[in-house]
Structure formats: structure tokens, C-alpha cells
Amino acid sequence: MTIRQLRNYIDGRFEDGASTFDKHSPVDGRRVAQVHEAGREQVERALRAAQWALPAWAALPVAERTDYLLALADGIERRFDDFLQAEIGDTGKPVGWAGKIDIPRGAANFRTFAELARTLDMESYMTDTPDGGQALNYAYRKPLGVVGVISPWNLPLLLLTWKVAPALAFGNTVIMKPSEVTPSTATLLAEVAGEAGLPAGVLNLVHGFGPGSAGEFITTHPDIDGITFTGESATGAAIMRAVAPGVKPVSFELGGKNAALVFADADFEAAVDGVTRSVFANCGQVCLCTERVYVERPIYERFVQALAERARSLRIGWPLEPDTEMGPLVSREHREKVLSYFELARQEGATVVAGGGVPEFGDARDQGAYVQPTIWTGLPEHARCIKEEVFGPVCHVAPFDTEEEAIRLANDTRYGLAAAVWTQNLSRGHRVAQAMKAGLAWVNCWFLRDLRTPFGGSGLSGIGREGGRHSLHFYTDPTNVCVKL
Ligand code: NAD
Numbered sequence: 229m230t231i232r233q234l235r236n237y238i239d240g241r242f243e244d245g246a247s248t249f250d251k252h253s254p255v256d257g258r259r260v261a262q263v264h265e266a267g268r269e270q271v272e273r274a275l276r277a278a279q280w281a282l283p284a285w286a287a288l289p290v291a292e293r294t295d296y297l298l299a300l301a302d303g304i305e306r307r308f309d310d311f312l313q314a315e316i317g318d319t320g321k322p323v324g325w326a327g328k329i330d331i332p333r334g335a336a337n338f339r340t341f342a343e344l345a346r347t348l349d350m351e352s353y354m355t356d357t358p359d360g361g362q363a364l365n366y367a368y369r370k371p372l373g374v375v376g377v378i379s380p381w382n383l384p385l386l387l388l389t390w391k392v393a394p395a396l397a398f399g400n401t402v403i404m405k406p407s408e409v410t411p412s413t414a415t416l417l418a419e420v421a422g423e424a425g426l427p428a429g430v431l432n433l434v435h436g437f438g439p440g441s442a443g444e445f446i447t448t449h450p451d452i453d454g455i456t457f458t459g460e461s462a463t464g465a466a467i468m469r470a471v472a473p474g475v476k477p478v479s480f481e482l483g484g485k486n487a488a489l490v491f492a493d494a495d496f497e498a499a500v501d502g503v504t505r506s507v508f509a510n511c512g513q514v515c516l517c518t519e520r521v522y523v524e525r526p527i528y529e530r531f532v533q534a535l536a537e538r539a540r541s542l543r544i545g546w547p548l549e550p551d552t553e554m555g556p557l558v559s560r561e562h563r564e565k566v567l568s569y570f571e572l573a574r575q576e577g578a579t580v581v582a583g584g585g586v587p588e589f590g591d592a593r594d595q596g597a598y599v600q601p602t603i604w605t606g607l608p609e610h611a612r613c614i615k616e617e618v619f620g621p622v623c624h625v626a627p628f629d630t631e632e633e634a635i636r637l638a639n640d641t642r643y644g645l646a647a648a649v650w651t652q653n654l655s656r657g658h659r660v661a662q663a664m665k666a667g668l669a670w671v672n673c674w675f676l677r678d679l680r681t682p683f684g685g686s687g688l689s690g691i692g693r694e695g696g697r698h699s700l701h702f703y704t705d706p707t708n709v710c711v712k713l
Pocket of ligand 1: 442
């Protein structure tokens with residue numbers, strides 16, 4: 229089997245790194261790619277290329293600039309199978325998820341922000357002046373400049389393009405650094421940029437790690453004009469410290485410890501379906517996944533049994549088999565972390581209602597990063613397993629008696645990313661959703677989104693919002709122009 233070479237893309241050309249590291253398959257542990265890690269000098273050159281390309285890119289007529297974005301979307305769609313194979317190869321996620329969510333959303337992100345850039349209006353006010361006249365005020369929005377995009381491994385193409393697309397649409401140039409764990413689709417995106425004729429230097433790719441590597445070189449560089457980052461809360465804190473001396477804009481989409489509240493009046497089957505999906509989608513490795521479920525006492529026992537039944541019957545398998553519902557975790561390293569929480573939960577007094585271990589296949593998958601879908605009950609409120617993000621296919625289920633108690637339990641977290649409410653009482657749905665400490669609150673659904681709405685969280689879950697006009701605000705710098713008429 230050929231080992232793919234994943235290189236850096238700087239100033240419109242692919243080049244080797246200063247060193248290399250190996251990428252292994254999470255399915256069976258095989259070495260699948262050699263990744264070229266960018267050195268400091270390469271990050272510096274990527275930055276200079278992005279600076280050089282910036283004035284012409286920012287000055288392009290919007291229609292021309294957004295034509296490039298549409299060409300990038302077309303390129304992803306034209307090479308759909310390449311992207312699909314690369315994403316599955318890196319993450320082990322089931323083809324049903326990657327083919328329906330990750331790759332289509334990669335293209336959709338470019339289309340959405342192309343459309344937004346083309347239809348933007350401008351904030352403006354007519355103001356009375358002391359001499360009885362008027363002045364026209366308008367907010368003229370300029371690109372931030374060179375934006376550093378640092379992305380995680382869980383939805384590699386989706387989350388990378390979620391930031392690259394608006395950055396480019398609003399006239400910025402970009403240095404992107406994908407996760408070292410999932411470097412493949414970013415490399416394909418750079419290829420597509422070349423095929424689309426994107427001017428050299430507008431989109432640069434550097435591979436590498438965080439500390440002491442490309443991630444740190446980007447975040448500590450004084451000439452980067454803004455940093456947009458998705459990843460762990462602790463990494464966000466480290467990046468915040470790194471950028472502090474430069475006092476520059478940051479947008480952080482970080483971790484979560486999301487709650488689902490199931491009221492006794494919910495459509496029971498729909499709630500079981502929805503909660504199952506929200507806990508186990510992408511092997512629990514979506515920042516929006518539910519890790520805490522609170523169920524109103526009259527249906528608690530029945531709900532736990534139904535959820536456990538679903539967990540046990542999930543089809544865990546080879547990613548490319550169409551009926552596989554759950555693949556491996558992203559890496560053996562991440563599996564160690566998840567398994568350490570399985571152990572901690574036992575020490576903290578959990579009852580393991582489903583799963584709790586590692587599946588055995590008797591084939592090459594035993595060398596991979598699989599774990600069983602797992603359900604806990606009986607943990608005390610203060611348990612670390614209730615407080616800390618596990619980022620695996622696991623949740624804790626606990627009962628509640630009143631709406632007030634449900635809200636208190638759900639909001640007893642330092643995160644503030646997502647929540648879901650299951651009820652057929654419409655007023656309660658709105659009321660509880662609005663009371664959630666969360667940037668996104670769903671009622672009777674999960675993961676649905678309009679890309680124009682604000683996305684992000686507060687507390688340990690992040691700083692700022694992206695999506696639609698919220699992205700415009702992050703990726704541009706307004707000058708208020710006041711014209712005396
Ligand atoms: P991570 O923080 O380990 O890594 C993310 C990226 O940051 C990688 O590219 C990594 O190389 C880089 N990095 C690490 N340390 C760095 C440093 N000191 N300086 C600069 N760059 C550095 O996150 P992960 O494990 O890849 O992703 C999983 C996490 O991401 C989970 O916590 C999940 O909740 C979160 N996440 C949040 C959202 C959201 O929208 N809120 C979406 C997806 C994932």
C-alpha cells in the first residue's frame with residue numbers, strides 16, 4: 229500500500245516540510261501517510277506570501293472573489309470521493325456520516341459565505357447635527373488582514389472550511405493549520421485551491437503540532453492579524469496567552485459538556501432517537517454531542533432502559549460498510565483518554581448500564597481505536613465525569629423532578645455550548661431553551677442549523693460567535709465613516 233505524502237502549500241506551491249511524522253489509521257493502526265511538518269521559516273514564508281497577496285485579494289470585486297469560493301465548492305464536489313476517502317482514512321468515521329455531513333458541508337460553507345458576501349448590506353445612520361443639518365454615518369468593513377486558522381480533528385474539513393470560507397469571502401488571506409491527527413482533507417483543499425486558480429498566497433497550508441511547532445509559530449507571530457481556533461478549552465487558554473502581547477482578535481470555538489433535558493410529556497420514541505444520535509454521533513466526537521442527560525422521573529427508568537438498548541444495538545464496524553453506525557475513536561491516544569474516564573466513572577460510583585469497555589472483533593480492527601457505546605447512571609453531581617468533557621461515545625443519565633431542578637442541573641457547568649430540550653409543551657420548550665447556559669439550544673431536535681445563525685459558546689466553550697453576519701463581524705474591521713451633508 230502506498231503511503232501518502234502530505235505537504236505544505238505555501239505561496240501557491242507544495243513543498244516538503246522541515247521534518248516528517250507518521251499518520252496511522254484509527255481503524256487498524258496501519259501507517260497511512262507521512263506528514264511534512266512545517267518549520268518556523270516555512271510559517272514565516274507562508275505569512276509573507278499571505279501578506280503579499282492581501283492587497284490584491286482584498287481589492288478584488290466581490291463577484292470575482294466569491295467566484296473563487298464557488299470554484300472551491302465545485303472542486304470539493306468534483307473530487308467528492310477523494311475527500312471522502314481522505315476523511316474516513318484520517319478519522320475512521322462511518323461513510324454514512326462523512327458522506328452526508330462532513331464533505332457536503334465543506335462545499336456548503338464556501339457557497340454560504342459566497343452568497344453572504346454578495347448580498348451584504350451596510351450599517352448606516354442619518355444623524356442630526358447641531359447646526360440643524362444631517363450627517364451620514366456608515367460602517368465600512370475592511371478585511372482583518374492575514375488570518376491564522378487552527379482547526380481540530382473531529383470534523384476536519386467541515387470545521388476548517390467553516391473558518392477559511394468566511395475569511396476569504398470577506399477579503400482576508402489565510403494560513404491554515406489542520407490538526408496533526410487529520411491532515412489529509414486540508415491538503416486536498418490546497419490542491420483544489422490550486423486547481424481553481426486561487427491567486428498564490430491567498431490560502432496557505434502548514435502542517436504540524438501546537439507547542440514548539442506550526443501552531444505556536446502562528447499564534448505567537450506578531451504579524452498575524454487575527455486567530456480563529458476550534459479545539460479544546462485548555463488549548464484555547466494557551467493560545468489566548470500566546471496572542472495576548474499582540475492584542476489581536478480571537479474567535480474560539482471550544483469544548484462542551486452538553487445537556488439534554490427530557491420531560492415526561494416528550495414524544496418518547498423521538499426523544500430516545502434524538503438523544504441516541506446526540507450522544508453517539510461521530511463516536512461522541514462532536515463538540516455539540518450530549519454527555520449529560522436529565523430525564524423527568526416518571527419516565528426515567530423506561531428511558532434509561534430504552535437508551536441502553538439503543539447503545540447496545542448500535543452497529544460498530546468498518547467505516548466503509550454502509551450500515552456501520554459507529555466507527556473507532558480518532559486515535560489510540562484519544563482512546564486512552566476515553567478509557568481513563570470509563571475507569572474514573574467506576575471509581576466515582578457509576579453504574580455502567582451499557583458498554584464500558586472495548587469491543588472485540590477478532591480481526592485487524594482490534595489494533596484500532598474502538599470503544600463500546602457507554603451509558604452511566606448514579607454518579608454524584610460533583611463527579612469529574614459529570615463536569616469534564618470526555619469527547620467519546622458516552623453519557624450519564626440522571627432523573628429530575630421539576631423544571632427548575634432540570635435547568636439548575638443542566639446549567640451547573642463551566643461550559644456553555646449546546647443543549648437540547650425534549651417536550652411537547654411548546655411554551656416550556658421556548659422557556660427552557662432560553663434559560664439554558666448554551667450558545668445553541670435545540671427543542672425536539674439536535675444538530676439542525678441554518679448557517680446564517682450565530683454558532684459558538686460561552687464560558688469554557690469559547691469566545692465570540694461565527695456564522696452568517698457573526699462571521700462578517702469577526703473577519704472584518706469596521707471604520708465608521710461620518711460624512712457631513
Ligand atoms: P486540540 O485543542 O488538541 O487541537 C486543536 C488544534 O490546535 C490542532 O490543530 C492542534 O495542533 C492545535 N494546537 C494545540 N496546541 C496548540 C498551541 N499551544 N498553540 C497553537 N495551536 C495548538 O483539540 P482537538 O483535540 O483537535 O479537538 C477536540 C476538541 O475540540 C474538543 O474539546 C471539542 O469539544 C472541541 N471542538 C469544539 C468545537 C466548537 O465549535 N465549539 C467544534 C469541534 C471541536
